[in-house]
Amino acid sequence: MPKRALYDVIRYLVAAALACGLGACGSPATSVSATIQKDAKASSADLAADAPAQVADAVEATAAVLPADASAVAYVAADATASQAEAADAAEEVEDAGNAADSAVDATKPPPPTYATGTFVNVWPQVGIALPVIAADKGKMLEAWSSAGLFADLDKDGVLDYVVLDGDSHAYWGRGLSPWKWYDAPLLTSKEPGLTSLAVTDEDGDGYPEIILGGGKIYFMVRTKSETYVDQSKERGFELSLQAKAQHVSTADLDSDGLLDVLVAEYSCTATSHLRGFVNQGNHTYADETLSLGIGHYSSFWFALPVDLDADRQIDLLVGHEGCPPAKGNVHLQNKGLDASPRFMFQDLPPVFVAPSPKGGTPMGAAVADMNGDGLLDIVASDVGLHDLYAMGTTVEQAKADPSLALKYDNGANHLLLAQADGSYQENGILAGLAWGVSQTGQAMTGWSMGLFDYDGDGWIDVFVSNSENFSKMLLADEGGMRPVLFRNLDGEHYVEVSEQYGLPVMRSGRSLSLADVDGDGDLDLFAGGQGEQPALYRNDLQAPNTWLQVQLRGHTSNVWGIGARIELVTDVRTLVAPVTGQGPTQTSNLPTVHFGIPASWNVQQLIVHWPSGYDQVLVAPATGKLLVIDEPALVTVSSRWVNSGELSAKVQVTAQAYSKSAKPQQGVATTIELSTGAKGSWAGPTTCDSSGLCSRTWLPPKNGWGADRIAVTLGTLALSVRPTIRFDKLY
Numbered sequence: 001m002p003k004r005a006l007y008d009v010i011r012y013l014v015a016a017a018l019a020c021g022l023g024a025c026g027s028p029a030t031s032v033s034a035t036i037q038k039d040a041k042a043s044s045a046d047l048a049a050d051a052p053a054q055v056a057d058a059v060e061a062t063a064a065v066l067p068a069d070a071s072a073v074a075y076v077a078a079d080a081t082a083s084q085a086e087a088a089d090a091a092e093e094v095e096d097a098g099n100a101a102d103s104a105v106d107a108t109k110p111p112p113p114t115y116a117t118g119t120f121v122n123v124w125p126q127v128g129i130a131l132p133v134i135a136a137d138k139g140k141m142l143e144a145w146s147s148a149g150l151f152a153d154l155d156k157d158g159v160l161d162y163v164v165l166d167g168d169s170h171a172y173w174g175r176g177l178s179p180w181k182w183y184d185a186p187l188l189t190s191k192e193p194g195l196t197s198l199a200v201t202d203e204d205g206d207g208y209p210e211i212i213l214g215g216g217k218i219y220f221m222v223r224t225k226s227e228t229y230v231d232q233s234k235e236r237g238f239e240l241s242l243q244a245k246a247q248h249v250s251t252a253d254l255d256s257d258g259l260l261d262v263l264v265a266e267y268s269c270t271a272t273s274h275l276r277g278f279v280n281q282g283n284h285t286y287a288d289e290t291l292s293l294g295i296g297h298y299s300s301f302w303f304a305l306p307v308d309l310d311a312d313r314q315i316d317l318l319v320g321h322e323g324c325p326p327a328k329g330n331v332h333l334q335n336k337g338l339d340a341s342p343r344f345m346f347q348d349l350p351p352v353f354v355a356p357s358p359k360g361g362t363p364m365g366a367a368v369a370d371m372n373g374d375g376l377l378d379i380v381a382s383d384v385g386l387h388d389l390y391a392m393g394t395t396v397e398q399a400k401a402d403p404s405l406a407l408k409y410d411n412g413a414n415h416l417l418l419a420q421a422d423g424s425y426q427e428n429g430i431l432a433g434l435a436w437g438v439s440q441t442g443q444a445m446t447g448w449s450m451g452l453f454d455y456d457g458d459g460w461i462d463v464f465v466s467n468s469e470n471f472s473k474m475l476l477a478d479e480g481g482m483r484p485v486l487f488r489n490l491d492g493e494h495y496v497e498v499s500e501q502y503g504l505p506v507m508r509s510g511r512s513l514s515l516a517d518v519d520g521d522g523d524l525d526l527f528a529g530g531q532g533e534q535p536a537l538y539r540n541d542l543q544a545p546n547t548w549l550q551v552q553l554r555g556h557t558s559n560v561w562g563i564g565a566r567i568e569l570v571t572d573v574r575t576l577v578a579p580v581t582g583q584g585p586t587q588t589s590n591l592p593t594v595h596f597g598i599p600a601s602w603n604v605q606q607l608i609v610h611w612p613s614g615y616d617q618v619l620v621a622p623a624t625g626k627l628l629v630i631d632e633p634a635l636v637t638v639s640s641r642w643v644n645s646g647e648l649s650a651k652v653q654v655t656a657q658a659y660s661k662s663a664k665p666q667q668g669v670a671t672t673i674e675l676s677t678g679a680k681g682s683w684a685g686p687t688t689c690d691s692s693g694l695c696s697r698t699w700l701p702p703k704n705g706w707g708a709d710r711i712a713v714t715l716g717t718l719a720l721s722v723r724p725t726i727r728f729d730k731l732y
Helices: 004-021 032-040 044-049 052-065 067-079 084-108 386-392 397-400 403-412 471-475
Strands: 121-123 149-151 159-167 168-177 181-189 199-200 209-215 216-223 228-233 244-252 259-268 275-282 284-286 301-306 316-321 332-335 344-347 365-369 378-382 415-418 425-427 446-453 460-468 485-489 495-497 511-518 524-527 536-540 546-554 565-569 575-578 594-599 604-610 616-620 624-630 634-640 650-656 671-675 695-700 708-717 727-730
Touching: 032 634, 044 378, 121 168, 121 275, 149 199, 149 511, 149 524, 181 209, 181 216, 181 228, 199 244, 209 244, 209 536, 259 727, 301 365, 316 365, 365 446, 365 575, 397 446, 446 511, 511 536, 546 604, 616 624, 650 671, 650 708, 671 695
Parallel strands: 546 624
Antiparallel strands: 121 536, 149 159, 159 168, 168 181, 199 209, 209 216, 216 228, 244 259, 259 275, 259 301, 275 284, 301 316, 316 332, 332 344, 365 378, 378 415, 415 425, 446 460, 460 485, 485 495, 511 524, 524 536, 546 594, 565 575, 565 604, 604 616, 634 650, 650 695, 671 708, 708 727
């Protein structure tokens, strides 16, 4: 029909309405006015030859879709004739109607991507160490691993230090002298190449973190009195040979006893690799309790993220597998509780990872946050690329428009798994706009690490993806063709790419990613590893109309970093929810510091910490624009976690104290201190309480026995979900 311009108005508006119904309102698209202007000018000759009645029919259809602009449409109908001049006028009026439609649509959209001004600036060439650049050895089919790094205050001077790996066999540490100034020094040179993963922990809670490095073995680097680091892996219990490369290392309280343990994900693409859990024994040693924890399933593990997914105050594991056999897919290992055996079980129904195709995707990294503001923790995972889409000749735009295509091929794109109230997850990656397109060289990019943070402080969690080549592309000499991508979260459901707008390079390859407020100015900076090139340290130089709040936890009954806690920041607009976890696959991790971006117009009412111990702590109207350090009250303490059995003088004093939500001691609370089922030790007398409500009891070890007793404490209606463990003799 020759009235093409008017029908284009109708077609666009109907498509927009359908897209809104599918949850795609606000997605980037050509504006109504631009579409009308282009097609109206091209169709003016056709409109002149058309009958006024046909124009009137099209106008009537337009009015049905856009009743708000009925007056403009009626004016178009009255003025339309068969002449070319009048038809041109009609086209102009249709354009005006389209502009009015644009204004109406724009009025309902969230703020544009220019909410924050400024850029991210790569300062690593000025402040960091020059690492050896490791390229793929195509003759030997050797893969070039990305460099990796993290930031932590290793010497308690208030300035962040860094630890960085070159992706081969060298580790370095930089002692922070002041923000953006470090003294660089070697940390370790391994005897074999493949030093690829790192994390930090604080095994005894003294505030001086230990450094864990992973490769063909585990290196446990301990600070000495001379302020250097030495490997004490053998002395600490990590001397067992790994079955495969330690691809990812992380820190969490795996057995809920209040001490930080070490989790290792092994990767080899063979039937010999599995997860390993090294449990902190409380005496500066660790025991390999992989089998008792129930995590010794053989598979090629790429990452293992410890996080409390189901809000039961027990650490669960979100696990990613390489696609090579044996592979169980991308799974949720659910913590079944303190007295379950084994502790962790594969969770099949409802599945955490909904595989929309038989392949199910191959995420290389994942992170967890409340992405849509409903209070539930969602999962964002990077994938190896849009290979299925491109292989089928399907574009990202077509997949967005056709939900069946999006679900069919979403396994090749970034995954946005939105948590549902019934415990299931809904895949929304492509429809939300998180597919990352192609590189500057036209390749479907390979996603590795995900960084979830509110870069512009608008109250929505944004997504940074570190992209690099996969192994086959590296062997084809395509190194350097990828690029990092930053997605702005517009409204909790839709995302738009803003990478180049904020200064990110159009060509750069790297796998690992870590986040930290390096200079203490309230926003998060990014360290991105380099693959075949130097790493990058992106200083956040953005400005936006917001404030912020950072929270660090110091546990006393829970683990020292409060990993596994959940923090709620209650405002007059909505509640921001964040997990406390050191997430940061691939290869590295972050310190468990929680960062909230807060629009300046929001009023903060209270902050609630749901500690792993079961205690809920409430702070009323906390001040913003600062780093807030929150101490958990010592609900239960033990004088020793390790004793030699058979010595009658070996006694352990257990004390318990109830506190209010405002962290004030409570008197008159009924308190019990008991042993869990199967204990071998015994009590010397009943529980005694003084006038302040502090209760205590003395534990005696069994004579010539060995094992571990759990202490179960009840404070009124609160039964603690962290049970301190007293060990006697050596269990292994």
